[in-house]
Amino acid sequence: MSPDGEQDHPVLRVVTPDATPEEVAALVAVLSALGTAGGEPPRRPRPSWNHPARAVRQPHHAGPGGWRASGLPR
Secondary structure, three states: OOOOOOOOOOOOOOOOOOOOHHHHHHHHHHHHHHOOOOOOOOOOOOOHHHOHHHHOOOOOOOOOOHHHHHOOOO
C-alpha cells in the first residue's frame, strides 16, 4: 500500500485480450453488486431492561396473597 492508504496494484485485471468494454462493464457491475465482505454489522441483542414486553402488565391472579403479589416485581 502507498503511504496515503491506496493500493498500488489494480484490483481487477482483464487477462483475456478479446474482452469487449461491455463485457468488462458487466463484470464490474456484478462484482460491485456483491458489495463488501462485511456488509452490515450484526445487530446487538436488545437488553432485557428495555424490552417492550416489560411495558405489558401481567395479569393479577385472585387468591391468597394475590393483592400483595400484584405489587411485587417479577
